[in-house]
Amino acid sequence: MVERERNKFVRFLDLKWADINCDLHLHTSRTDGKAGPKAIIKYAIERGLRRIAFTEHVRRDTKWFHEFTAELCKEREIHPQIEVLIGCEAKAIDRQGSLDATEEIINECDIVLGCVHRFPDGTGAYTDFSTLSQEQMAQIEFELTLGLLEAAPIDVLAHPGGMYFRRYSTDIPRDIMRTILRKSLERKIAVEVNTSYLGDFASFLSLCAEINPYVSIGSDMHSLEQLGECRDRLRKYGIGVEE
Numbered sequence: 001m002v003e004r005e006r007n008k009f010v011r012f013l014d015l016k017w018a019d020i021n022c023d024l025h026l027h028t029s030r031t032d033g034k035a036g037p038k039a040i041i042k043y044a045i046e047r048g049l050r051r052i053a054f055t056e057h058v059r060r061d062t063k064w065f066h067e068f069t070a071e072l073c074k075e076r077e078i079h080p081q082i083e084v085l086i087g088c089e090a091k092a093i094d095r096q097g098s099l100d101a102t103e104e105i106i107n108e109c110d111i112v113l114g115c116v117h118r119f120p121d122g123t124g125a126y127t128d129f130s131t132l133s134q135e136q137m138a139q140i141e142f143e144l145t146l147g148l149l150e151a152a153p154i155d156v157l158a159h160p161g162g163m164y165f166r167r168y169s170t171d172i173p174r175d176i177m178r179t180i181l182r183k184s185l186e187r188k189i190a191v192e193v194n195t196s197y198l199g200d201f202a203s204f205l206s207l208c209a210e211i212n213p214y215v216s217i218g219s220d221m222h223s224l225e226q227l228g229e230c231r232d233r234l235r236k237y238g239i240g241v242e243e
């Protein structure tokens, strides 16, 4: 394991080109992505990315993680021109910040993304989103997120408000997002700026400018053409572009 990625994140207002020229949220054909590591690394080099992180979906019963890590280690050895991080994306399984990942998996990672994907109902099952009101959706996602920020062994909070956005095609209420960003500063957990789960990108950036959290840049890439998407979007907004 290299130095955990957490130590390298910078705060939003300090972002330079070198900090945004990366993509730290990628999925491969090992889970629900379309491309394999080789093709992704090759394309990342072509796109001029300085750093990428493979952050596959894992669960507590995932058996292939060690083997996958070994495959990635080989690839990064033969591509020294780009920094390749090995990580995972794990979901919250309760409101206390427990992750759907084993300690062995976490220990093999350079970077761990924590996220809310489903709403555990406390009995080992998950709540059907369609039974919830819009307010309940926001509140439960918020509580699960707070658990991650308070206690989970994570470096990055992936796609905050993402489930709410996917269901309503609008961002989680701004006061909730503001509290999430503020809370992230307590344990210096980076909040992900992403291109897949935000309705109003500019509004999210203005909140980042207000709270100035540590940030991670991730496209949640599932197919190659999405690689570096978040970097390119930030650049359009003038973030990390040196005078």
Ligand SMILES: [Zn+2]
Pocket (backbone or CB within 6 Å): 089, 115, 117, 158, 159
């Ligand atoms: Zn996710």
Ligand SMILES: [Zn+2]
Pocket (backbone or CB within 6 Å): 025, 027, 089, 220
């Ligand atoms: Zn993802």
